[in-house]
Amino acid sequence: MDKKQVQENMHKLTTELNRHNYNYYVLDKPEISDIEFDRMLKELEELEKQHPDFASPDSPTQRVGGAITKKFDTVIHKYPMLSLGNTYSKAELEDFDKRVRKTLGEDYAYVCELKFDGVAIGLTYTKGRLTRAVTRGDGVQGDDVTANARTIRSIPLNLHSKDIPQEFEARGEIVMPHKSFIRLNEEKQLNNEPLFANPRNAASGSLKLQDSSLVARRNLDCYVYGILGEDLPFASHFENLEKARQWGLKVSDLTRKCDTIEQVMHFVEEVENKRPQLPYDIDGIVIKVNSYHQQEHLGFTSKFPRWAISYKYKAEQGITKLLDVHYQVGRTGAVTPVAILQPVAVAGTIVKRASLYNADKMHEMDLHYNDTVYIEKGGEIIPKIVEVDTSLREQHAHRIEFISHCPQCETPLERNDGEAVNYCPDSAHCPPQIQGKIEHFISRRAMNIEGLGEGRIEVLIQNKLISNIADLYDLQYEQLLGLEKIITDEFTEKQKKISFREKTVNNILGAIESSKKVSFERVLFALGIRFLGETGAKKLARHFLSLQAIQSSSYEDLIAVPEIGERIAGSVIAYFNDPENLEIVRRLKDAGLQMETQKSVTENAAGLPLSGKSFVVSGVFEKFSRNQVKELIEQNGGKNVSSLSSKTDYLLAGDKMGPEKKKKAEELNIPVISEEDFEKMIG
Ligand code: IVH
Numbered sequence: 001m002d003k004k005q006v007q008e009n010m011h012k013l014t015t016e017l018n019r020h021n022y023n024y025y026v027l028d029k030p031e032i033s034d035i036e037f038d039r040m041l042k043e044l045e046e047l048e049k050q051h052p053d054f055a056s057p058d059s060p061t062q063r064v065g066g067a068i069t070k071k072f073d074t075v076i077h078k079y080p081m082l083s084l085g086n087t088y089s090k091a092e093l094e095d096f097d098k099r100v101r102k103t104l105g106e107d108y109a110y111v112c113e114l115k116f117d118g119v120a121i122g123l124t125y126t127k128g129r130l131t132r133a134v135t136r137g138d139g140v141q142g143d144d145v146t147a148n149a150r151t152i153r154s155i156p157l158n159l160h161s162k163d164i165p166q167e168f169e170a171r172g173e174i175v176m177p178h179k180s181f182i183r184l185n186e187e188k189q190l191n192n193e194p195l196f197a198n199p200r201n202a203a204s205g206s207l208k209l210q211d212s213s214l215v216a217r218r219n220l221d222c223y224v225y226g227i228l229g230e231d232l233p234f235a236s237h238f239e240n241l242e243k244a245r246q247w248g249l250k251v252s253d254l255t256r257k258c259d260t261i262e263q264v265m266h267f268v269e270e271v272e273n274k275r276p277q278l279p280y281d282i283d284g285i286v287i288k289v290n291s292y293h294q295q296e297h298l299g300f301t302s303k304f305p306r307w308a309i310s311y312k313y314k315a316e317q318g319i320t321k322l323l324d325v326h327y328q329v330g331r332t333g334a335v336t337p338v339a340i341l342q343p344v345a346v347a348g349t350i351v352k353r354a355s356l357y358n359a360d361k362m363h364e365m366d367l368h369y370n371d372t373v374y375i376e377k378g379g380e381i382i383p384k385i386v387e388v389d390t391s392l393r394e395q396h397a398h399r400i401e402f403i404s405h406c407p408q409c410e411t412p413l414e415r416n417d418g419e420a421v422n423y424c425p426d427s428a429h430c431p432p433q434i435q436g437k438i439e440h441f442i443s444r445r446a447m448n449i450e451g452l453g454e455g456r457i458e459v460l461i462q463n464k465l466i467s468n469i470a471d472l473y474d475l476q477y478e479q480l481l482g483l484e485k486i487i488t489d490e491f492t493e494k495q496k497k498i499s500f501r502e503k504t505v506n507n508i509l510g511a512i513e514s515s516k517k518v519s520f521e522r523v524l525f526a527l528g529i530r531f532l533g534e535t536g537a538k539k540l541a542r543h544f545l546s547l548q549a550i551q552s553s554s555y556e557d558l559i560a561v562p563e564i565g566e567r568i569a570g571s572v573i574a575y576f577n578d579p580e581n582l583e584i585v586r587r588l589k590d591a592g593l594q595m596e597t598q599k600s601v602t603e604n605a606a607g608l609p610l611s612g613k614s615f616v617v618s619g620v621f622e623k624f625s626r627n628q629v630k631e632l633i634e635q636n637g638g639k640n641v642s643s644l645s646s647k648t649d650y651l652l653a654g655d656k657m658g659p660e661k662k663k664k665a666e667e668l669n670i671p672v673i674s675e676e677d678f679e680k681m682i683g
Pocket of ligand 1: 081082083084085113114115116117118119120121136173225226286305308
């Protein structure tokens with residue numbers, strides 16, 4: 001194939017793939033199979049690799065992302081991004097119409113649209129090409145998230161039509177469809193990561209990811225609900241939206257022009273009925289006066305346009321039976337009641353449990369077994385019970401009482417004055433609390449023992465191999481090899497098998513061994529002394545220099561340390577008064593953990609390899625976390641500074657460091673060193 005043929009071929013593939021993308025993501029009407037699409041995409045990718053000069057910036061291969069944005073640029077909106085006045089009542093909607101009629105004194109029409117529950121976005125198209133995507137921000141200025149928006153398949157990178165204005169801005173909402181949301185949370189759950197509370201937060205979080213290839217995998221969608229510009233084809237909203245649809249932008253089919261407020265009301269009801277079946281969240285209907293001229297005439301209040309309003313639906317509710325109440329014991333010992341429900345569909349998901357918060361809230365509702373309850377999905381992951389229909393209560397139904405003993409270890413529950421939580425006081429022996437302590441101990445910022453995540457701790461506890469943090473250091477290869485357990489995830493109900501194969505066991509034991517080098521201040525934090533956070537541990541470690549000194553210090557000695565208050569001091573004293581804790585600490589010391597620190601690093605810095613040198617650390621490193629690098633700098637007598645100045649000695653650059661930093665270092669003549677250089681420096 002000669003060059004010209006290759007170029008033509010690539011152009012053809014690009015156009016074809018863009019058309020299929022549009023059919024699939026905007027029209028929801030695919031013409032070819034996913035396999036066929038992927039085959040064509042691969043072919044184009046291959047050609048682009050061989051002939052990068054011919055690759056178009058609008059190539060569908062660019063949708064997979066790859067650009068890394070360290071910090072989003074702030075962009076001032078050409079047209080401010082306004083918000084809308086809300087109402088929940090039809091009577092107020094009538095009032096809105098009366099005001100419009102009175103002010104205009106002539107015929108007018110409304111446009112009714114879905115009020116999407118996502119993140120607002122402004123998409124600028126210049127000569128038909130997507131040039132910028134900016135979030136709402138504070139309405140005046142927002143973040144430039146173009147690289148991320150480009151990965152959203154329903155946002156066209158290029159528009160094809162003769163009547164496209166030179167420049168215009170499409171306003172719309174980025175939403176995460178229910179299906180993608182559920183999948184994302186399932187994935188997060190499996191990785192033991194915190195879940196997103198709702199699709200809006202998930203959409204917003206996704207759009208702010210720094211790695212656009214991750215955004216590409218989040219399956220976001222974008223609906224356009226407004227067009228702004230100087231040379232738009234029409235002087236009215238509805239007609240311009242229709243045009244935008246023809247240009248290739250995704251405009252919802254549930255957009256209606258209505259001549260009367262009655263038609264508006266009808267649309268509001270129509271959509272309310274369709275709402276449970278919509279694949280994404282909406283929270284109401286937006287009603288806008290169609291003519292721009294009339295919009296201008298109506299103007300604005302101090303906050304909102306007078307030509308538009310949003311009618312909000314009530315949160316979606318479901319009605320079902322309360323079967324039972326279960327009690328969960330958290331990692332800190334707090335006991336939370338959870339309602340077990342007859343499964344019911346609400347807002348796109350099947351609900352089987354509802355949050356009851358605590359004993360007081362539960363008793364307030366006076367719940368009885370088999371009660372008929374109304375549940376609602378708010379901003380939380382777990383829905384809540386909003387009402388009990390007592391008229392439907394069975395005659396001899398039993399009242400549900402809060403438990404008196406820990407469901408995990410049978411210890412009588414306690415409650416502190418003025419607090420609403422009931423908790424299990426036996427923190428040393430109650431299994432979820434043991435687990436919580438060990439999870440904290442091994443966490444990245446504490447001992448950083450990798451390989452024990454994803455339910456492995458649970459397996460070790462159940463097999464009675466560990467019951468406290470010191471037991472970790474007695475674990476033997478033979479005890480671990482071959483352990484296995486199938487765990488059913490509570491949230492996803494998916495089963496996963498946890499097994500301890502040779503490689504895993506070696507990794508775990510290796511990580512435990514390496515943890516013996518972790519600095520004293522982190523060991524102190526890892527002990528899990530109540531209220532003693534990372535900063536407090538650092539302060540105490542640097543002040544007393546050894547665990548022995550902390551252990552034998554008095555309450556007064558402790559509160560004399562800057563930033564150590566009564567609460568922490570009291571808790572430290574209580575910790576070392578408990579013989580079980582003393583035994584654990586003794587065993588940790590025997591195992592070889594760092595129980596002291598050298599004289600304050602700065603005081604003792606002279607003679608250390610990095611003494612007197614200041615470092616800016618940026619990017620991602622291969623062998624160490626960024627925190628570890630910073631710690632190494634301090635341990636070797638160096639100083640960490642946050643930004644580059646003429647006084648900085650080195651810029652320690654990891655992967656993915658922003659180009660501006662490098663440029664600035666070069667301008668200031670600051671040597672840029674790699675992780676390897678750094679290792680050599682500290683020997
Ligand atoms: S129009 C002046 N239309 O709601 C009009 N907004 O409260 C400005 N939203 O931040 C907005 N769907 O994110 C408009 N069909 C729709 C909408 C919509 C959702 C969001 C938007 C904005 C907020 C306004």
